[in-house]
Amino acid sequence: MTKTITDVICPFCGTLCDDIEVVVSDDGKQLLEVYNACVIGSEKFLHSQAKDRVTKPRMRQDDGTWKDVSYDEAADYTAQMLAKAKKPLMYGWSSTNCEAQSVGNEIAEISRACCDNTAAVCHGTTLIAVQDIGLPTCTLGEVKNRADRIIFWGCNPAHAHPRHMSRYSIFPRGFFTGKGQMSRKMIVIDPRVTDTAKMADVHLQIEQGKDYELLNALRVAFKGEWLPDVVAGIPKEKIREAADMMKSGRFGIIFFGMGVTQSLSKNHNIDIAIAVTKDLNEYTKFSIMPMRGHYNVTGSGEVFAWQFGFPYSIDLTRGFARYNPGDTSSIDLLVRGEVDAMFTIGSDPGAHFPISAVKPIANMPSVCIDPHLTPTSGVSKLHVPVAFNGVETGGNCYRMDNVPIDCRKVVEPPAGMLTDEQFLVMVRDRLKKLKGAA
Amino acid sequence: MSEYIIKNGSVFDPVQGIKGDKKDIAIKDGKIADKVSSAAKVIDASGKTVMAGAVEIHAHIAGPKVNLGRIYRPEDKLFSCTPTKGMERMGGGASIPTTFKTGYEYAKMGYTTAMEAAMPPMFAKHVHEEIRDTPIIDEGAFPVFGNNWFVLEYLKNHEIENTAAYIAWLLRVTKGYAVKVVNPGGTEAWAWGLNCLSVNDPVPYFDITPAEIVKGLIEANEYLGLPHSVHIHPNNLGNPGCYETTLDTLRLAEGMKAKNKFGRESVMHLTHTQFHSYKGTNWGDFESGAKEITDYVNQNKNITIDTGNVTLDETTTMTADGPFEHHLTGLNHLKWANCDVELETCAGVVPYIYSPNISVCAIQWAIGLEIPLMMKDPMRCYITTDHPNAGPFTRYPRVIKWLMSKKARDTQINAFKHKDKVLSQTSIGSLDKELSLYELAQMTRAGPAKTLGLGHMCGGLKPGMDADVAVYNFNPDKPVANPDDIETAFSRCAHVFKSGVEVVKHGEIVGTGHKRTLWVNVKVNDNPQVMRDINEKFIKYYSMTQANYEALGHHFVPNPYALEVDATHV
């Protein structure tokens, strides 16, 4: 006999779908089938069942081989590493729950670490822009119930957030949007003809990196002022068409992604996108929302903020929290060689940082807490595999619109495996003894 | 558990009518006791003031909009960071302190209970995570109901019983404490960029008026017999002339009587009254309406209010009154954040600088002080700063100084750039009243506790009540040499006890106590229609499933305290 568990939350992307159904074996130890999830989410659930999974912590030996160690030994190494380091970097946090993040913050406070999450390489520049100019936004249900103008700017939900359009933004029939897709106009701004762009009513195939110029042109077009014939590769007629479409809606939203946060103008792109949204509120109702990547990067920012006052890129080395991206941000700290120990959890900087920021990790004491084998575990001294959060343990997470959703445990982890939180508690307690903290 | 006896302090306790008598306060098993054994630790309080722990009735201290404030205002942390110290975790933030700092700051000022004034139901888990991480003080949170689609649909047909059943359900799943109403109907209108500026403006699509929403919610609140009354932030906040809308709102409670077992007598609590007491037609002829509002409230005993004192600081405004925040960013051009929440509410955040050099700010300051000075019954008027909207809660000692000392008020008035305007547009200059310590205890302890339905537990020093006690370095028998001494005394307590545990000693944190989350558990008769409506809304319109909506589990509410209400009688 098998059991079906409903209302399961998918721990992959910031869409945080909570309608997944999972079939498990009668003893609750095996996950057999996954329904409703996208292909990535299904893979996430099913891969947790892989037979070749690493279940014990491992230390890299001098000869390059791995040696299995106990969780106790792993916690000892981690605590001693953090206690000794002058400026440890504790990075990641986006693929674990808020309870683990909380314990991690205690550890960071005791060891006076630098703390950062994956916003560093994703929506960090968005946060800087929000600090400059604010953020008119809404929950995803508002989009479903009211929105008749959907703009995807520099993001490709068809690939990165596969169920976003069907659950919230394009297809659903909401309270005031009874005709679903027919009630909505869709605009996509992207230098490629992405699979999202192919669905759009209007696709502005912008010259890569010219987002600021095009957003600025839209602000001009709203006011009906003079425009050059072509801006960012887009003819002015098309810009005016898009501007009119945006103004004529009853409720609109701009979703934006890495296309704007990672291009050269960085936070300035977001600044002006938010300014565009503010402008539109003079004519109609408009919101803007970052398409957050990891399923709980938003939660990490929230926990950091209520405990330390800043959402990412935090330096605790002076005994109180400081924040100055560019100075206290992970990539810069690593590239400048300021960090003397690396603690990674719930993310993969080895794969997702520029290689010049990865090289230093290989040359310092380092711990990687991750259920998977990754480039980060591949260059770390200690790899601590843990239970899959959202599959083998529950815990609170925050969706891209900041809505908290409590993840569910659907199967038991392999015998003897700890969760992130359990392992972090072991590290914290050891560190307290080492540091003589209260 | 330790026993304590606090000896020879000057005790002020409105619950027992004690007005500064030298009395010993005994603490045993977390409660105030008649007597304790000889093993009790002795606290010498001679020459000091002893009161119950203070009760905050309205502050924005936990949840999504507070944290949005923290996230988007790194500048608020400048010069306000506190390092790890003994038991204290590190903190930061002036107008929106981190959760740890929030708990410590309240405790150090002698506060032991605080209410988060606006919880978006969908974000209840977030609110409770922050409450969990706010040490020492007991906290509850008010879910917002005034723009909730269920409420709008039921009250359009005046379905009180269904509204009540929905309230009971929502309080249970969000672990909420009371019925909060913010800009009734106006916030729903804001989802389309509109607003309701009077109690009779129809809500777009829903075909109901703010007046019907407020009346219906009061009826439902009393039908259930909840500990707290409906807690309202009326329409038209912050605009010149808004006092008339406020009076229209207050009149909706006429003829209504409180029905509950908690000793609460009011049916409507008007919050941050200062923001709702403006006369005039524009910012040029802006003037105080404090007299009109307090005259009405003085005559109508079923209404309580809190003040919303402007403290003349740089701060961060935040409210579920979304259209107001949009209006405000248009006035001051500072960064605007807004979040519309599906089917329920909205929130806006804008920084604000209450400058003593701007006449409107100075007049707001005066109105906030006129209100408590004009109120005849201190048991019905409570001191707040609507933290952080009119100023941070850490300024309570300064507000107390202004209320207790005419000299301190005059000093401030003389420092205003537009002193003449303040004096001509308000009556602050002619108010000679100085608040007594007994009245202060009414306004910050016994009064708010009673109106929250917590009068049996806290806000007083009667044996059997929770041992929440604050001892201030303030000698009531000596004349006050300098009004600033009042502020100093109320800033840092000599001792604070929370449920019988010493949490503050000589102004420092020495314990984290047994922090509780207060919520209201209402039993109602089965109501299949409401359950079906809830189910349908989740299937069709919410972006999350009903099964994932509830804030359930130890990681959200590790130490709950439920006030039980049985409303199955009808």
Place this chain on the structure above:
Amino acid sequence: MTKNITLNLISGRTIQQGVAIESGKEKPSYRTACGIIEMDNADLKALGAWKNTNVRVTSDHGSVIVKAIEATQGPHPGVAFIPMGPWANSIVDPNTYSTGMPTFKGTPVKIEVTINEPILLGIELVQIQCGVKVG
């Protein structure tokens, strides 16, 4: 001298990349999904490369071997796309210009055909560049 062309490189997610990182970054499927460069047909022609040819991609910040494939989400002449992962990150511009964010999109790269050079596995690629001794 081998023929080469200069293109503007961007990186980003693809659904294949998402599936691959969840099914195991140590596996060849990760390389299949992310050890590629998507190029416009016109650019492939200009380079004189067949589809599915191994190429060396070089920037001011590094060099990596990937497989050149025809753009799946094109046309986008002048723009090349490598899915996010260690292959792209071997050559992107790490400069954050004091924002904390590297310049992942908009790195000028030179592309040349290297039919016989192997494409490394993901973890291997990072370990070799970092000089990690693997037993």
